Amino acid sequence: MKIKIFYFARLKETLKFSSEDLELPEAELSLIKLKGVLAKRSEVWQKMLLGNLKVRGAINHELVDDHALIVDGDEVAFFPPVTGG
Amino acid sequence: MKVAVQSEDFDLNLELSRMRAARNDIGAIVSFIGLVRDLNDGAAVTQLTLEHYPGMTEKALLAIVKEASSRWDVLDATLIHRVGTLQAAEQIVLVAVCSAHREHAFLACEFMMDYLKTQAPFWKKELTENGEHWLDDKASDHDALGRWKTNDL
Numbered sequence: 102m103k104i105k106i107f108y109f110a111r112l113k114e115t116l117k118f119s120s121e122d123l124e125l126p127e128a129e130l131s132l133i134k135l136k137g138v139l140a141k142r143s144e145v146w147q148k149m150l151l152g153n154l155k156v157r158g159a160i161n162h163e164l165v166d167d168h169a170l171i172v173d174g175d176e177v178a179f180f181p182p183v184t185g186g
Numbered sequence: 187m188k189v190a191v192q193s194e195d196f197d198l199n200l201e202l203s204r205m206r207a208a209r210n211d212i213g214a215i216v217s218f219i220g221l222v223r224d225l226n227d228g229a230a231v232t233q234l235t236l237e238h239y240p241g242m243t244e245k246a247l248l249a250i251v252k253e254a255s256s257r258w259d260v261l262d263a264t265l266i267h268r269v270g271t272l273q274a275a276e277q278i279v280l281v282a283v284c285s286a287h288r289e290h291a292f293l294a295c296e297f298m299m300d301y302l303k304t305q306a307p308f309w310k311k312e313l314t315e316n317g318e319h320w321l322d323d324k325a326s327d328h329d330a331l332g333r334w335k336t337n338d339l
Contacts (some may be wrong), residue, residue: 157241
């Protein structure tokens with residue numbers, strides 16, 4: 102499947118990625134599994150996605166939990182807890 | 187109903203006049219404005235930068251207005267959130283709710299702010315005398331949302 106991923110705030114700054122297009126062999130993948138795949142890239146990715154930082158996810162603009170499934174064409178986003186208002 | 191994500195400032199009176207125009211069924215308007223404070227956790231704040239997730243933010247704000255309207259009798263509502271770099275004392279967010287009666291307007295306004303604090307994709311970065319840092323979410327904001335029995339992800 103092909104997906105698009107966005108990163109925001111602290112994640113964007115530290116990973117030096119604002120967005121990317123990613124092709125994966127899986128037909129579907131949970132959000133936590135995708136974090137695992139990305140965490141393999143380097144120590145920084147491991148620390149940012151699976152470390153102490155709370156990382157929240159969205160699929161197609163909806164806030165979701167770690168078990169939500171990602172399928173082909175989805176827009177995924179990772180970011181720290183929101184602090185607006 | 188109006189939601190907006192913008193870098194420009196907003197004018198409360200202008201928004202209220204717009205909502206009141208050509209209708210006589212509004213009995214109460216409650217509005218809330220959030221400002222940039224000059225002090226946070228004991229450090230002087232010189233400026234605040236707000237980042238957001240274009241595309242998702244607008245949808246999240248609309249969902250907040252919709253949810254409030256489903257819970258209370260909301261005749262009209264306006265939700266404006268600024269993004270970009272703001273200085274101390276500047277306006278950040280406006281929530282204004284029109285209803286026939288004050289109780290609904292008060293509750294819907296408070297609900298929308300509590301919901302926005304934990305569910306809309308905005309992130310604040312503060313510049314203080316000690317340097318620049320991203321703000322962490324507050325437990326009190328999650329507790330506030332809990333009062334409304336809403337799922338907090």
